[in-house]
Structures are given as C-alpha cells and as structure tokens.
Amino acid sequence: MFEENNTDVMNHVMNSFFKVISTRTTPAHAWLTLKKMIGKLTYNYNFLENIYVVEIKNIKEMEYYNTNIKSIVNIESNVIDNVNRNIIGKLIQSFADEIIKYLGKKAGYHLLCEFRYDLGDEYFSIIKSMGVDLHLDTLEYDLYGYDNEKDLIEKKNNKENEILSELI
Amino acid sequence: MKKKMVMVVDDNADLIHMIKKMLEKITDYTVIGVQSGKDCFKTLKSGEIPDLMLLDIMMPGMTGWDVLAKLRNDPMWEKIPVIFLTAKDDDASVGLGTLTSEGYITKPFDISYLKEIVDKFI
Numbered sequence: 285m286f287e288e289n290n291t292d293v294m295n296h297v298m299n300s301f302f303k304v305i306s307t308r309t310t311p312a313h314a315w316l317t318l319k320k321m322i323g324k325l326t327y328n329y330n331f332l333e334n335i336y337v338v339e340i341k342n343i344k345e346m347e348y349y350n351t352n353i354k355s356i357v358n359i360e361s362n363v364i365d366n367v368n369r370n371i372i373g374k375l376i377q378s379f380a381d382e383i384i385k386y387l388g389k390k391a392g393y394h395l396l397c398e399f400r401y402d403l404g405d406e407y408f409s410i411i412k413s414m415g416v417d418l419h420l421d422t423l424e425y426d427l428y429g430y431d432n433e434k435d436l437i438e439k440k441n442n443k444e445n446e447i448l449s450e451l452i
Numbered sequence: 453m454k455k456k457m458v459m460v461v462d463d464n465a466d467l468i469h470m471i472k473k474m475l476e477k478i479t480d481y482t483v484i485g486v487q488s489g490k491d492c493f494k495t496l497k498s499g500e501i502p503d504l505m506l507l508d509i510m511m512p513g514m515t516g517w518d519v520l521a522k523l524r525n526d527p528m529w530e531k532i533p534v535i536f537l538t539a540k541d542d543d544a545s546v547g548l549g550t551l552t553s554e555g556y557i558t559k560p561f562d563i564s565y566l567k568e569i570v571d572k573f574i
Contacts, residue, residue, distance in 0.1 A: 305548065308544045308545065308548060309517040309545070309548055309549075310515055310517040310518050310521070312517060312518045312521035312522070313517035313518065313520065313521050313548070313552065315521060316520065316521040316524050316525075316552050317548055317551060317552055319524075320551060320552050321551070339525065382551075383547075386547035386548065386550055386551045387543055387544055387546075387547030387548070388543045388547060390543055391542070391543030391544040391547055392543075392547070394544075395544060
C-alpha cells in the first residue's frame with residue numbers, strides 16, 4: 285500500500301463524494317451538499333475550516349474545474365497534514381454516516397458503493413487503514429439478505445434433484 | 453402588518469393556482485407564483501423577497517437543485533427557507549434534498565400537511 289498525505293486523501297474523498305452526489309442531483313447542488321456537510325461537521329472537526337469548497341454553478345463550470353483545477357476543494361495542507369490520521373478517518377466516517385442517515389439504507393448503500401468505486405482500490409485501502417468502515421457488507425446483508433440467496437440456491441438444488449429423480 | 457409571502461416556483465401553472473387558492477384560503481399568507489428558476493431570480497432581483505419558497509425540482513432550464521444552490525450562494529437570499537415540493541420521490545433525492553433544504557414534500561400532497569410545514573418555517 286502506498287502512503288499519501290492527509291491532503292491527498294481528503295482531495296480524493298471530497299472529489300468522489302462530489303461526483304457521486306452530482307450524478308443524483310446537479311453539480312451545483314452537490315457543491316451545496318458538500319458545503320452543508322462540512323458546515324455541520326465543522327462543529328466536531330474544527331480543522332475543516334481549512335477546507336474550502338470551490339464554487340461550482342453548472343456543468344460547464346464543473347468541466348472547467350475537472351480539466352483545470354482537478355479538485356472541488358482547496359485544502360490548507362500545512363494544517364490538514366498535521367492532523368492525526370485517525371481523526372481524518374473519523375471525519376470521513378462521519379461523512380459516510382451522514383449519507384446513510386439522510387438517504388436511508390438502500391440509497392445510501394448505492395451511493396457509497398459508487399463512492400468506493402470512484403475512490404479506487406488504493407485510496408479505499410488507505411481510508412480503511414484509517415479506520416473508515418463504509419458498512420457496505422452490513423448494508424448489503426440488511427438489504428438483500430444472504431439468507432435469501434441461500435434460499436434461492438436451495439430451491440434450485442431441490443428442483444435439480446426432482447428432475448434427476450424423475451429421470452432415474 | 454404586512455402579510456407573509458410564499459413564493460411557489462413550479463412550471464405547472466395549474467398547481468401554482470391551486471396552491472395559491474388553497475393556502476390563501478386557510479392562512480393569512482400572500483402566495484405568488486413563478487414558472488421557472490429564471491423568473492424566480494427575476495422576481496427576487498425586483499425586490500420581491502418571499503418569507504418562504506416552495507420549489508419544484510424538475511423544471512425546464514434551471515432545475516430546483518440549481519435554484520437552491522444559487523439562493524444559498526447569495527447573502528441576499530441565503531436565509532429564505534426553501535421547501536422542495538416535487539414528484540421526485542426516490543430515496544436519494546429525498547435524502548439529499550432534505551439535507552440541503554428546510555423540507556421535502558412529495559406530490560401528490562395534502563394541503564393541511566403543506567400548511568403545517570409552511571407554518572413551521574415561515
């Protein structure tokens with residue numbers, strides 16, 4: 285696993301959240317959502333005052349930022365890189381928890397799955413090592429239940445056995 | 453005393469008419485309606501600032517999502533309470549809309565429930 289500083293990790297995390305929220309609403313609303321979430325969480329993580337969301341008003345502007353700035357946030361690295369890594373992990377966890385709180389299990393699960401996909405394996409491993417749990421396994425179990433899958437396999441096996449016994 | 457004002461932003465003129473008729477009947481509020489995000493900002497710029505906004509999401513041109521983002525990005529209008537009033541009822545829209553606005557009501561809606569929510573934030 286490669287080591288990245290807090291600024292790089294936060295950049296990736298915030299941009300991935302921005303992208304997945306944009307696909308559900310609009311870039312402008314995703315911008316507002318990030319601002320709102322940062323505002324809410326600043327109470328517990330005051331170092332968030334050093335992370336500024338770049339203003340995005342429409343898709344055209346988002347394309348401009350994607351090609352020219354490559355980040356939805358401006359981060360004061362000298363502050364953020366000195367924050368304990370576990371605290372950064374707790375902050376990212378709080379973001380994920382807020383998503384589930386507002387979107388509910390099903391929509392939250394899908395959004396976090398996309399977030400994980402957009403983040404990529406390397407950064408997903410990094411945030412995992414920082415103690416972040418996106419609850420994807422638990423949510424998948426709650427939503428789709430492994431028992432149902434077992435039931436399906438059992439039914440399939442029974443049907444196959446029935447056919448076999450008829451043939452014999 | 454000046455009556456409180458509710459602005460309905462919805463591309464459906466019939467719905468604006470219905471909300472105006474019903475809300476003005478059961479409350480003391482004045483209801484004005486505009487049919488697009490563009491007209492909403494035109495009205496705001498003319499100095500007509502509502503005490504609360506009922507905002508549709510799926511509108512041609514500027515969506516309700518963008519209207520809200522623009523409102524929240526302007527010190528003149530950022531404090532206007534906004535309630536989404538929309539047919540978009542998927543969990544993601546409801547969740548994200550609830551997070552960024554004062555309320556989220558899905559159509560069809562009950563007028564007494566709408567009154568209750570409007571009363572709460574106006």
